[in-house]
Amino acid sequence: MRFAEIEVDRVRLSEIEQAQQRMGDGRYGICVDCGEDIPRERLLARPMAIRCASCQAAAELHRRRHDAAI
Template sequence: MKHLTAADREALTDRLRVIKRSVLEELRRTAGVDETSRDPQDHEVRSHADEAEAFRFAGLHCAEIEIDRARLKDVEEAQQRMAEGRYGICVDCGEDIPRERLVAQPIAVRCAACQAAFEAGHRR
C-alpha cells in the first residue's frame, strides 16, 4: 500500500464506499421485486409458456442477487484490507498492484499478470 499516495487511498476508499452503496441499493431494489413477484394476482400461471417464463424470471432474479452479494463481499473485503494496510498487494505474488489497476478495479486482489494466470487455470 506504500505505493499509493494518501490522496490515492482516500479516493479509493471513497470509490469503495460508492460501490458498496450502489450494491446495497440494488439488493434493496431486487428484494422489493421479489416481494411483488409473490403476489398471486400479478403472476397467475395460465399456460406452460407462462410457467416457463416465470421460472426463467425467478432463476434470473436469484442469479442477480447472488452476483450482488458476491460484489458486496468483495467490496467489504477490500475495505477490510484497506483498514489493515494490506490493500493493493497481490494475494498471489505479494507485489504491489499498480495504481491504474486499482483505479479501474478497486476490488482487485491480484496484479494483472497473476489475475490472467488465475483465470487461465480456471478455464481448464
C-alpha cells in the same frame, strides 16, 4: 433472473467488504499471489482487485484448465 441479480449483488458486496478489510489491515493494493503492488490504474478500474494483472491472468488460465479437466 432475479436470483442471479441478487447473487451478483451479494458477491459484489462481499468483495467490497473484503477490500475494506484489506485497507484496515494495510494489505490493500498488494497482490495476494506475488506480493507486489497492484498498479494504480488497475485499482482505479477494479477497486476490489486482489491480484495484479499478470497473476490474475495466470489464475484465470489455471481455473479454465481445471474446469476443462472436470
